[in-house]
Structure formats: structure tokens, C-alpha cells
Amino acid sequence: MAAQRTNGRLSRVRRSHRAAAILHDAYGSPHHGNKEDPLDELVFILLSQMTTHHSFNRVFERVKAFATTWDEVLRMRARTFKALIKDAGLSGQKGPRIRAILSRLQADFGSVTLEPLKAMGDGAAEDYLLGLPGVGIKTAKCVLMYSLGRQVLPVDTHVWRLARRLGLVEEGVPYSRVHGTLEMVVAPEDRYTFHVNAIAHGRALCLPLRPRCGLCPLRRLCPSRDLGSARGGGAKGRRRPRARARAPRGRDPHMLPAQLH
């Protein structure tokens, strides 16, 4: 039994490695606009949460143009900051939360920065981030991966959907174990590639409701390759109008819940 489990996991590790290589060839590991500085990245993600449009990009640039350092943001009046980020939505929640984080960093490090995390191990840095107000596991892992170069695997809705369709994880994994489960089958050196290209793939072909399996470079190794045809999707390579290809949130069986952010 134990040997079967080990073999199953090894085969999933091999499949994820192969998928990461194929996706890299197809998409070239695109940059999704993430930031080099860990605190920039953290604020950028917090601004983007619960937002269905891309105004947070503009809002982030506005904040950076208004205040050259995060110390300045902490010193500015709360209502000034709230007005600055208004277009990102939920400014009444995001403003106090971000300022509470900046305040905590000032208290912990004597300066409004996440630079000290560079000297911490993966676990300690992740624990520190998870202790900040409003920071969940996916956000913490994004900061670790994108800005601190750690070999962790943030799991967003695209990564999770693809992992399940590829059979890398089993049905019924509780939300609390999503990250640990997937990191068990995606090798450390494949995690960045798998993450950034899964996002690209989830937006282009492995769509929530009508995956375009007929066009998919992963179809030979994907156990869900009939999903597109079964759902009338792109198994025959038909192109659909953009508006119809987008799935309404909540109807995608492979959607990851928002609380993981």
C-alpha cells in the first residue's frame, strides 16, 4: 500500500515536471507584472484582492508616484491614502489593513520594509508574512516566490484547476492542505515555471467551463482531455467569442475559494 502511494506520487511528480516543460515551451514563462521588492509585491497583491478589473495596477502606480517610500505612506493621513487607493475598490478595508501592515513593519524592523525577510529561511519568512493583518497563504507564497526567489508554489484558481485536471491532486483535498499537497508533487525547481505558465494556460486554453483541449499542448498527458468536447468547448479547436469563453465565478468546479488569498 505504502509502495503504491509512493509510485503514485512519483508518477505525479514526473507528470508535473513534463507539464512544466511543455508549458514553458508554449508560453515562455511570462511575467505577470509582479514586483521585485517584497513590500511592493505585498501591497500590490493586497490592492488586487476582490477586484474584478485591473484598476489596481493604475492605483499602485499612483501610490508609488505620490510617495517614494512606504515610510511616507505610513506618515500620510489615513484619509489621504484611502482616497489614493479608492479606484482599487474596498478602500475602507484595504486602506486600514495596508497601513496596519506598514505600522507593524516599522515596529518590528525600525523601518517600513520587508528586506529582513531575505535573511530568513523559507518557513520563518512565511510565518512572518502570515502573521501580518489580512495576509493569507497564497499571498505569502507569492511574495516568497516572486520577490524573494524562494522555491514555493502559490496556488491560485488557475494553478489549482490545472493541477486537478492533470490529476496531480485528488478530489476532496481540504482547502487548508492545497498548498502542501501540490508542493509534494511539483519539484522545487519546477514551481516558478509551473505557476506562471499555469496562469497563462488557464487564461488562454484551460478555461474554467470550456477548456480548448483540441488546441492544448498538454492533451497527451492530461486525463481530462475529453472535458472540452464533453462540454461543447474547444476540443475541435473552435474559437469562441471572448465574452462567452469567460466562466462565471462560482460555477467552475475547479475554482479555488477566495479565502485562500
Ligand code: SF4
Ligand atoms: S487537455 Fe484540456 S483539460 Fe487538460 S490541460 Fe489541456 S485544456 Fe486543460
